[in-house]
Amino acid sequence: MQTPAELDNHKRILGILYVVTSCLQILVLFGVGMLLSTIFEFAAEEADEEGRRVLEIVGTWLPSLLYLLVFLxxxxxxxxxxxxxxxxxxxxxxxxVVGCLKLLSFPVGTCIGVYSIWIYSQHQKSATQA
Structure with a gap:
């Protein structure tokens, strides 16, 4: 069983991991959104009229979906x-809850998710024994 000081240290480490990974996710998703917008602009210059309409629709919705993923x-x-x-x-x-969602993101998210569940179980174990 973990002492309260050790458990607090694990919580601090988990907090740092969450902040770092979420900042990286935000940077990557915004970068991909900007890249897709640029690609669709260049593709629209070469496309015919029907292709331009399709690229306008897809070029509007796809980056918007990526930005929605950032918030979710x-x-x-x-x-x-x-x-x-x-x-x-x-x-x-x-x-x-976030750790359970991160379990689907192999390999880094899976490690963070398992670590989150372990810390939560240790916290619950120490709370019931106190």
Missing amino acids: IAIPSLIAGIGLLTRQSWALTVAL
């Missing part, structure tokens, strides 16, 4: 990380 995936991770670093009472529960 990266922002909750950032909130959980900041909450863990500031020792908020709700942060570990949010980190557990």
Whole structure:
């Protein structure tokens, strides 16, 4: 069993991991969105009239979907990380939910998700024994 100081250290490490990975996700998704917008602009110059209409529709919706992914995936991770670093009472529960979602992102997300579940279980174990 972990001592409270060791458990707090693990929570701090998890918070840092969440903040770093969410910032990287935001940068990558915005970069991909900008790249796709640029590619669609160049493709629209070479396309015929019907192709331009299709590229306008796809070029508008695809980056928008990527930006939506930022808010659905990266922002909750950032909130959980900041909450863990500031020792908020709700942060570990949010980190557990986000960690379960990160399990699908192999390999880094899977490691962080397993680490989140382990920290949550250790926290619950120490809370029931206290």
